[in-house]
Amino acid sequence: MLFNISNKNLKTEKQINDLVGKPFSLIENLKRGGIGSPKLFITRCSAAIYELLHVNESVKFCNIEIRPKGIIIGFQSRLEVYVLVIPFYKLVIFKPGNTVTFHIDHHYISIDSSKNSKGVKHFINKIEIEKEKNTPYSPLDMY
Secondary structure, eight states, rough: EEOOOOOOOOHHHHHHHHOOSSSOOOHHHHHTTTTTTOEEEEEEHHHHHHHHHHOOOOOOEEEEEEEETTTEEEEEEETEEEEEEEGGGGOEEOTTTTTTEEEETTTTEEEEOSHHHHHHHHHHHHHHHHHHHHSSSOGGGOO
């Protein structure tokens, strides 16, 4: 789901926490070796996100935060801050070439993984491990 978090709104904060869980504590963050991504360059995105981003002439960047039950992709459009909240059970990751694409329903964001590739690849692997741990398996997966 796409949220505008520029202004503090308890209802929006509760919806985000219900979808992906509350933020990790400082100690948990240190144990995990960090839960935030480096600055990521956006190469492609869905129409709704494009409408928000194309008003700026500057280069488009985003950051990703890992939460207990999902990820939050944050980006800025002018003075507004938006987040794409993706629970692990709805997260789909594609890795064609030097890009990584994060999908949920009808929204997606593609990032360039060639810049700072070692740090980005390590962080993407961290997301995949968390997704694997937190996604329930169907009995049909055995076949």
